[in-house]
Amino acid sequence: MWFILLLTGMLSVEAKTLEGQLIEKGTRKKLSDVKVFVLPHKLSALTDVDGKFVINDVPEGEFQWVVNQSGYIKYEQTDNTANPISQIYLEKIAYKIYETTVTSKAKKRDDATQTLTQEDFLMMPGAGYDPVKAVQNLTGVAQTQGAQIVIQGSAPDDTGYMVNQHQIPLVFHFGGLSSVVMPNAVESVDYLSAGYGPEYGRAIGGLVGLNTRSPKTDRLHGLAYLDIFNSGAMVEGPINSKQSFLFAARKSYIGTVLAKVLEDEEGFNFTVAPTFSDVTGIYEYKINENNRFKFDVLGSQDEMKFLISKPVSNDPNLRGDFYNRTEFFRLIPRFVHDFDAKSSLDTSVATGMDRIIVRLNNQYLDIKAKRITTRAEYRREVSPRYKFFTGIDTQSSWNEVEVNLPKVYNNGGVSDPFSSGSRAVTKIESNHGLYAAYIRNEIKPSEESKWTFSPNLRLETFEKTKDNLVSPRGNVRYALSESLNLRLASGLYYQPAQPQESDKNFGNEDIKPPKAIHVSTGFSKDFKGGSSDGFLWNSGVFYKKLDDLIIPSSKLVSRNGSLTAENYSNAGEGRIYGLENQVKYHYHDYTLTLAYTILKSTREEPGVSRHSSQYDQTHNVNLIGAYERGKWTYSTRFRYVTGNPYTPVSGATYDADNNVYIPIRGPIYSTRLNDFIQLDLRVDRKFVFDKWLLFAYLDIQNATNHKNEQQINYSYDYSQTQATTGLPILPTFGFRGEF
């Protein structure tokens, strides 16, 4: 009898097979090589590459899932074989700010380049998750309120901007709020300062370059965000096993916010609120092992229109409709061919158009420029001791410029009133070509040598000003130990004159390109000793000698047998030297970065003794800290920068023809604005759902509401002054969802 009962019982407990998939909660990442347990039956299985698992012989009835994986919250869930769950979502103990961040290794060829990967700039506090704003936290970059990157005491116009190594006209939207490419589509941002290599040129200060990334190929990904200034979305994924795509778009409504803020501002009405928008499209085709094709589409537009119903204080005639639109697009096909493991050819072309319209009543500037830039580089590792890179870098443009504007004299940062300038009305159609070829060598005396020598050369032609230029450059690196590197870099750099400076109506047809000699030396020391915690210290000094700088000229010169205004001359020169220090410290969940630059930037011109330049920011301190705990991240940035020099106005002369006073400038850049002090605070919170993630943040800029002077304004006769201050305390918030 007992035997019969036992047999009946055994027959009634049938074995089941459980199939499922283990997925990371929020990111939908498939987790492989993880053990999934079924208790109390002591059954288990290991997940495959797709996170899938199969567990056989599970007795019918209730059971418990258990997954205990390092880095994840232990998963325990009661289930029933009658209707078992098929997907298990495993939650991480700690999430980063952006889980969809692309992790890549910085690819840089020399020590004059600092590269921030997407992971770096998205995680950098105080940068608002923007790649170019993150660059503003690096050593040598001046504090500015506008849409500019000022490098190591140079002028804003001495900085070049690139996307995928091709020149773009601007890198920031209005007011520096955001860079012109969706940050999540950017793989890395390069910051090239004193002593940069031969691959680039036409910028005597330095360059900032954005590099777009390859679209993801594992599955479809999406992202959307919304904050008080703008919103955007991005989608990417595979088309098939060889092809993938990414598309991103953003649109701002900052103008609507500003218009509301300025609603009660007497005399100022936005008729078209300032807006910006941009799109980024990327298509990639991995043709085979040796050939890759990538196609980038970039477009950016900024637009605003407002009515100044009440004139500005020092120019009573300046009133009416102001309109500005700035837009550009680029199509950038790129083909990379690997001949073998040691040699490759990388070719790309960028075609596109730039358009700028500025209009104030019947005065206007309208620029249309079609552009083609090409780059091709052949790389070869001849031996373990010798590598070379040689290539071409060209820019061609076809420009149509229509202008009806006064030529306004501006010196020492003090501009004569707009109404006092002599009028220039013209339509210009011109073609410009900038052509360059370069070679970079990397030589080691022996395979084991601690020395690396890079004698480099760049040859350039500036077609418009008929200049053929030779720019020798080079750097030396010495690896004193595994954790300590010493470096030295130097080079000669040329930059074409701005279009208005070399134009026969507005400028000087005989103008020459300004040039600079850079020298920089320094070291980097890693104190971490292989651990993830500890210090990194990077320090260096730099020196730049600037010659043939283009400055405004009030001379009359003989040209084609007639006396005419010179407008600009090459009579300026400058010297800049400084010390940069960057210390990074990481300990568990804490990171701390100190970037400190001390520099002296001076200029000299005929009749004016050596003086500080506009961006002579003696001390520039950035202290950035972050603490991550679970789903929370707390970050802060503190900035202290010596106030910018400005030129005082000592008096004014009444221009009876134009009803304005023309300022009489005191000693050039002899006085300073107050020191810039700003504390920013930010809290980020992540919400993890099974199939997507939601981020929310609260950002408080200028938390102490420090009144930072930005510029000096004058009364109509320049007898009274008043400083315009920057942003007051500005709390903002936003949301972002990802899958």
Add this chain to the structure above:
Amino acid sequence: MKTLCLLITIFLLNSCGEDTFKKAFKLQSLRVLAVTAGKNGALTQAEFDPGDTAVVTVYVSDVEFAQTVTGVIETCSDPGVSYGKEASCENVADRNTSIANITLNTASVSGRTGAMPSFNVTIPNTVLLGRSTADQFNGVNYLVTIRVSTPDGQAIRTFKRLTVTTRTTKNTNPTLGTILFNGNAFTSYPGEGDLSLSTTSTEESYQFQSAGGEITNLTEQLNIAWYISDGELSLPVTKRGEVTRFKPGEKGTLTVVAVIRDGRGGMEVAVKRVP
């Protein structure tokens, strides 16, 4: 382009700034309001040929202090004011200091605002010599500098460009009628209302030659600058046909000045005193 971005930013900052500056339209202490010039014998003509004589008149105001205003005059070729040179004849080779000083006792003129005695300036025959065709066509300036001062130490430096051109059709000074309140003539201190002009001339068309020789047809823009000795104005500068809103003050007397300018050196002045 980067410079352009900077200019736009600066312009925005200027526009947005809430200032507490003294107002340009308020007549208080010493002010120079206009300097008119016309060809001797044809005063409506505001541009000149080499060798012409210009009749120049300086309009001043000293409402608060009613002092005698003295003007010291110098003339010379334009050293390049538009290109950054200081508007001064001091270091210019053809500096001329021979024109006699002018004076006006503002206490003796209605509203303590008015024209100083006119003086003649003879433009040298050589002004256009050596200049490019475009410069000669668009105009080369001969400069008249005036330093006006009062016994209490107030001083203003001002200048007027006499435009010398080869254009066959010379610019003419714009004209303006009387100052009206709410569209009517007025003789007593007004309440709140609109100030306007009974008539004005219309905008002239003219040609501009670029350095490459291309000719562009342009139309000048007329602006009227307003000045008052009491009260407030909504607009210190209006376009032709526009009005400016007047809010009365507390003084009980009012001087109103309107100066019409064409942006090419031509101008004319109207003064009204009530009661």
